[in-house]
Every structure is written in structure tokens, then in C-alpha cells.
Amino acid sequence: MRRSLIQKNQMAKYFKYAIGEILLVVIGILIALQINNWNEQKKERSKEQAFLKEINLDFKSNKAQLDSIISFNKVSLHAATRLQKIIRTFDLNNPQRNVSNAHFADSMRFYNRLVWRNKSFNPKNGTVEALLNSSSFDLIKNDTLRRYLISWKDVLQDYLEEEQFAVNFLTNEYGPWARASFDPDLTDDPENTKTFFSKRHRNFINQRIGDLHNNISTVEEEGVVTMINGIVRLTEPKNND
Numbered sequence: 001m002r003r004s005l006i007q008k009n010q011m012a013k014y015f016k017y018a019i020g021e022i023l024l025v026v027i028g029i030l031i032a033l034q035i036n037n038w039n040e041q042k043k044e045r046s047k048e049q050a051f052l053k054e055i056n057l058d059f060k061s062n063k064a065q066l067d068s069i070i071s072f073n074k075v076s077l078h079a080a081t082r083l084q085k086i087i088r089t090f091d092l093n094n095p096q097r098n099v100s101n102a103h104f105a106d107s108m109r110f111y112n113r114l115v116w117r118n119k120s121f122n123p124k125n126g127t128v129e130a131l132l133n134s135s136s137f138d139l140i141k142n143d144t145l146r147r148y149l150i151s152w153k154d155v156l157q158d159y160l161e162e163e164q165f166a167v168n169f170l171t172n173e174y175g176p177w178a179r180a181s182f183d184p185d186l187t188d189d190p191e192n193t194k195t196f197f198s199k200r201h202r203n204f205i206n207q208r209i210g211d212l213h214n215n216i217s218t219v220e221e222e223g224v225v226t227m228i229n230g231i232v233r234l235t236e237p238k239n240n241d
Helices: 002-007 011-089 095-099 104-115 126-132 135-139 143-181 190-196 199-221 224-234
Strands: none
Touching: 011 104, 011 126, 011 135, 011 199, 011 224, 126 135, 126 143, 143 199, 143 224, 190 199, 199 224
């Protein structure tokens, strides 16, 4: 057709035909590029959903673990406060006064076991770490979720430092002192009783109350609970479709 148009000296029609061919090719290329772009976006969306699912599972586990630790620490704090009050009702120099409080002895043993136990937070961070350390983090489109994930490590670290402070106290101060001061085979030993009511032991209980209170309050003040709840909410399938 081009040859025929040229031979007939119909150049205007030839150029129109040539331009039409070029436009068809360009349109075809654009359509192909758009289809390819849609396919790439679909793949990225699929990858994002896979990451969001893993993050959601991790942080639901973290939430359950942290809720358990908060309840655990609240029980220990209550026990420490009760033990402190019970100790104050006893008078080692006046045994008769303690006769009416004899039932407190079992309570003291019960509460004392609860005071010195420990439960640490070990969150799952594998998926978040993998995202933050790779280009895959760009797959996360929600800006609020991106901010949460970027800030999570610092917020978590602030809480874990407070928790570690309490653990260090139990491990390095109270633990060695208790093992050296109490004879576990002599429950009615007068020396055990004297040590239990000693100023040192009462100071340790005060310290423990402070540490437990700090652990519980830090979770809220540092925004750990708020951040975990936010990440869980934003990674739910119904919220990120």
C-alpha cells in the first residue's frame, strides 16, 4: 500500500498511513506496559499481604505474651504489697501479740513465693527485622503502620531496659543474699525468722515493689501496648485490603 501511494504521488495519504501505523504500535506498547504494570502491582500486593499476615501473627503472639506478663506482674505486686503489710503486723519482741496473727504465717509463705518470681518478655521480631533490613519494606503502603514498625525497636528497647533492671536486682542482689541467708531445710529455724523480718529483707521487698510497679507502668508510658494493638489492627486482612 505504501509503495502504491508513493507511486501515485499521494504522499499526504502515505504519511497519514505511516503515522497511523506508528500510533498503533505506540498504543500497543503502552497497553503492554500497563498490563505489565498491573501484573507487577498485583505481585507486590500479594507480597505485601504475605508480610502483613506474618506481622499480624507475630504481634498477636506478642500481645498475648505481654498481657500474660502484665497480669503476672500485677499478681506479684499485689503479693509484695500484702507481704509488706503483714510483716508490719508482727512483733518479734512480743510473741503473744503474734498468737492472734498465727494464720498470717501461711499467708506470708504464700505471698513470698509470688514476690520473687520473674517472667520476661521475648517478642517475635523476625518478620519486622527482615522487612526493615531489606528493600521489601517499601511494599508496606500504610504510612501509620510504617511509622509503627520503624519505631517498634526503640519503644521495645525502652521497656526491656526497665525489665532488665528488675531482673538484675533479682539475680545479682536478692538471689545471692537469700541463698546465703536462709536455710531451706529449716523452715522453723529462728535465724530464718530473724532474717525474714530483718531490715535488709524489708528493704528488698520495697525495692521489688518499686521494680514491679515500674515494669507495669512502663508498658503503658512507653506506648508498648498501644503500638502492639495498632500493629495488630493495621495488619488485619479486613483493614489492609
